[in-house]
Amino acid sequence: MDRTQQNNNDIHDIPDSLKSLTVDELPGVIPDLIFILDGDGVIIEYGAGNESDLYLAPEQFLHKPMFSVLPEEPATLILDAFQRVKSTHKLHTAHYKLSIDGQCKWFEARVAQSSEHRFILLVRDMTPEKSKEEEILYQANHDHLTGLYNRGYAFESMEHELKKAALEGIPLALFYIDIDDFKDINDQYGHVTGDKVILTIAQSIQNSVRKSDIVCRIGGDEFVVIACGDFTHDILEKTAQKILHTISAEAEQLKLDRAISVSLGVTHSYEGNISCNDLIKRADLAMYEAKSKGKRGYVIFEEPIFNHPQSQPSS
Known part of the structure; x- marks a missing residue:
């Protein structure tokens, strides 16, 4: 089973009791950053399980296109995933790194479509997993x-x-x-x-x-x-x-x-x-x-x- 299939299964396996949670309530249950985007990729809502993972303060990104508030490389990767979701109506992922407060962090962004003009972007800090992978690779080489x-x-x-x-x-x-x-x-x-x-x-x-x-x-x-x-x-x-x-x-x-x-x-x-x-x-x-x-x-x-x-x- 590939990563995308697993992520799709994760969505379907969410208990009914959690599906009714609002964007404001979800961060209390999952560690992800949650962004609700419109059909143009503009951020209309957000929730943060860990505020330290935010690249910018909310007032700097709310009601702006997601792809205009990030550096070019991660913005391009997320835009590509967003466009593929719009064309396939299936979940897609992007992996990228950002420098936050002087620390390089790795993130996985999962983009899914919840309605015709509404998209959900879940962003998870993958730095511990990435660091472990790099440590294993270093030891191997x-x-x-x-x-x-x-x-x-x-x-x-x-x-x-x-x-x-x-x-x-x-x-x-x-x-x-x-x-x-x-x-x-x-x-x-x-x-x-x-x-x-x-x-x-x-x-x-x-x-x-x-x-x-x-x-x-x-x-x-x-x-x-x-x-x-x-x-x-x-x-x-x-x-x-x-x-x-x-x-x-x-x-x-x-x-x-x-x-x-x-x-x-x-x-x-x-x-x-x-x-x-x-x-x-x-x-x-x-x-x-x-x-x-x-x-x-x-x-x-x-x-x-x-x-x-x-x-x-x-x-």
Whole structure:
């Protein structure tokens, strides 16, 4: 059953004892804002279960079109629902947000026709439900320790950006970052310090790249940066060097008696269609090549030298 069917059922399921309540009495029974509109959408009556949900004071909206007293976006959404009710004579809904007293609130507006020239608009504050939805979505897409995007989101983003790259011809660059000897760090200092190292590196990576780049933690000691743009080899090198240098500098603030470093593999999608798995595989191979060359460095994977990527030592 969809939301509109449920709302229609809700209306039909109202007890007879409530159907006779006036607009002034309804707010005592339900939390909704209630507006009675004429055929032109002019507000002729209202009732408020919660006065704090009103966008304007009553004298500012009574006897005025509903669509003229709201900001453009919610007004457009409600007008569309109103017009659909007039043409179909069935209940329709609109979902929108408003800033009230500096707080962003989400609302659901249900529009129904009660007679030829009389319409009922019920508005309910959906902010608690919306906040819960956003919290669940955040937890599903983010790493709990660092607040970065997680592995699932990383792969979804790569799939999306690769499809976009194929359609629009915008290459995708992938930076694969692995903390050097992280198990030894945990064994020597414990997991609390290990978490501090992860947090420091996560922040360092974010400080090294553009705001538009997607930074993700995809494993215990592994991170990726997904970057869209027509990168030259020089830009890829400079970005990799900046990541390495920033991590090294900020890790010094932890004041450990060993250096903290990462190995970094870089690849891109210049040649056109490439799968997400192949892109990850290339970056992974380049990263392990960097480790084999002594760690704390980077390697840029280049075709056709599949097994011998070009590399540059970090300076």
